[in-house]
Amino acid sequence: MIFEGVENEKVEHIYCILRKNVENEGAYSGLSHVMEHACLMPYYKEKPLKYFWGRGYTCLDHIILYFISSTESGLETIFEQIITGRIICEKNVIEAKEQVYNECLRMKEITDVRENLVRFISDNRITNFAMGKQETIVKIQQKHVQECLNSIIENHDLYAIRFRHKNEIQMKCRSILSEYCNEKTKKNIYTEQSKKEDEILLVECKDKQEKIEIYFRIPISENKEEYIAKLWFEYSLYLVCKEELNMSVSISDKFYTYTERYIVLRIYGLEHKKIKSILCVIRQHMMYKIKNFETSDCKKYLHRCLYSEKHIQDYINEFQNYILYGIPIISNQDICLMEYISKEREILENILFNTLKIVVFKNNCR
Known part of the structure; x- marks a missing residue:
């Protein structure tokens, strides 16, 4: 995921983790996936420009957004648009929905295999998937995506690391983790395990x-x-x-x-x-x-x-x-x-x- 030029002192990076459980998407399966694409829309639009690079992916329980820019103001603009929610405008959501819908069509065969595999491994405990379904993606509206991002930010489920080089990211990770450790209550939970034939x-x-x-x-x-x-x-x-x-x-x-x-x-x-x-x-x-x-x-x-x-x-x-x-x-x-x-x-x-x-x-x- 990390860009190969990560040690280049002339570029800045922002790596964002957004905690979001797709099991809660209900009738709007694919909502997190659409939000990921909407947040990356500046990259899709400005792709020919060499000073900006972006990538992301959506999993069952989180979204990753990763941006690189050779200009400090470029990253500040992108991140400010995300945390204020301004990036989730009607136009970006429409384009993001189209991208996700086409991705579902293009990867249907592979996605079906992966989802069947996860259902088998989890004994059907996992039923919703990050890719989303075509019939629910078309129902997603700008307000749904906006509410989703607002909820993540309000619940302090967005974590961002900004860095230039290895030593800096190590220091910043430790700093964020030390704050997070003070807030989080540690717990030991043991899931019920099955004992039947493999x-x-x-x-x-x-x-x-x-x-x-x-x-x-x-x-x-x-x-x-x-x-x-x-x-x-x-x-x-x-x-x-x-x-x-x-x-x-x-x-x-x-x-x-x-x-x-x-x-x-x-x-x-x-x-x-x-x-x-x-x-x-x-x-x-x-x-x-x-x-x-x-x-x-x-x-x-x-x-x-x-x-x-x-x-x-x-x-x-x-x-x-x-x-x-x-x-x-x-x-x-x-x-x-x-x-x-x-x-x-x-x-x-x-x-x-x-x-x-x-x-x-x-x-x-x-």
Whole structure:
């Protein structure tokens, strides 16, 4: 997302996070998506001009707006139009609706696959989607978009970082987070987990490389110890698959919403008929590691992650994950004080043995 010329001292950046749950859009599905396009309208209109650049996207629970300008006044003008709501004029909304409507038409096939996948993974807990529906997009009016943006601003759900270079963004992220920490009440919430047979969804794809994605649902937690334990789980899962089982894998987090959080294990080159037997082996290896947890190994790995060079996007991701999901930012001191207790062991066992959603991407070109 971050522009490649981010280290250029001659350009200024504004990165905006707007918290907005599309589940609340009701009869106006696609409202957040239209608002995103309306806010980016100056970029669409002035695209030929080299001094201004903008980009954005809409997810299930937030909107991102990102602007770059070689002139300080350019960014000030854009941001002022957003926070005052003046950017949501009738003309911009009409053009934004047309763009979103055409995007829905153009990406219908891909969107249908993605939405079916999310419904499967979430057991239909997620029913509304950010793209929107053509039949509801046409009903959206300027007043609906204006009310939506006003609500975000009034509820203090707009966070903006303005910066020129890496050191500045790190400093500003910490400053905003320190203010936010004082306002936010920390809580630990554990979503009810299911314990039934793992489920498989077969998806046809055009990718040359077939893959299997395994979704481990993780509980909602803003507790540092539990988050460190989750990091250890991911690291151990990678080692089991890569080094002990000699598989080609990758691992990442996937947060659809505040309550829908997953660790995603991607396995490449594995025949999907073998996946359940492989999962049994993975669970056996992981259970052994959980029971024989060594904090020293975990600390070495986490220390290495902390001291690795961070890019602008890393700081943005940390900031964004804290704002949206309460994901704690881990310090060296947190790792040094880490101890493994029974509560974390129980959480990890639940992640491992709760129902897994398995998505098999099969190449339909064969």
